[in-house]
Amino acid sequence: MRSSARRLKYTVLFAMFGSLMFASRVAMQGIPGFHLLGLFISAFTLTYRKRALIPLYVYVMLEGVYSGFAKWWILYLYVWLPVWVMFMLAGSVRLARGVRTFTYMFLCALHGLSFGLLCAPVDVWLLGLSFKALPAYVAAGFFAFDVPHAVGNFFMGTMIIPLSELLKKLDRRYY
Numbered sequence: 001m002r003s004s005a006r007r008l009k010y011t012v013l014f015a016m017f018g019s020l021m022f023a024s025r026v027a028m029q030g031i032p033g034f035h036l037l038g039l040f041i042s043a044f045t046l047t048y049r050k051r052a053l054i055p056l057y058v059y060v061m062l063e064g065v066y067s068g069f070a071k072w073w074i075l076y077l078y079v080w081l082p083v084w085v086m087f088m089l090a091g092s093v094r095l096a097r098g099v100r101t102f103t104y105m106f107l108c109a110l111h112g113l114s115f116g117l118l119c120a121p122v123d124v125w126l127l128g129l130s131f132k133a134l135p136a137y138v139a140a141g142f143f144a145f146d147v148p149h150a151v152g153n154f155f156m157g158t159m160i161i162p163l164s165e166l167l168k169k170l171d172r173r174y175y
Contacts, residue, residue: 010051017044018058022066025059033148038083038108039156043163045087047171056080075122082118083111097161105157112149116141 017040024036037059044052060076067073086107095103120138124131 010054014048014051014054015058017055018062021055021059022062025063026066031152033112033145033150034152034156036156037080038111038153039159039163041080041083042087042104042108042157042160043167045084046091046160046164047167049088049091052084056084071126072122075119079115079118082114083108086111101158101161104160105154108157108160109150109154112151112153113146115149116146 021037021040024040028035041052041056044055060073060080063076064073087104090100090103090107117138120134121131124134124137129137
């Protein structure tokens, strides 16, 4: 496939992936802590490596357009990057399939568990609290929000390998 056609194909594909991430988040917003974002970011990163940042930031921009580019949106600029970094690193390590599955599930859960900590600096700033309140703020949401988020991410992580293998297969076949 020629270079310009290939670029166009990936532009459309990544825009679609970012839109899919956004639609899945909106569809699942009534279930606290359960979403497909970690799954998508992980599978896209394992498949497309650095280019996975494109659908990720399409999603972030759609969040801003849909919900408004308010101060809270600032944390969306960085809060998903740890998933991308973890899977960039994990994708470069050769592991047996069973070990990979559990490792990927664990990494997704780890992001869910640390989500409140990642969001806390911006949240504390937005609420006008002192940064001395940061540990109490993180602790207050840990069991109510971060633990359920980690459990949801852990189970969504079971689909990372099948999805990334499907994407790789389709990429080789049709792209």
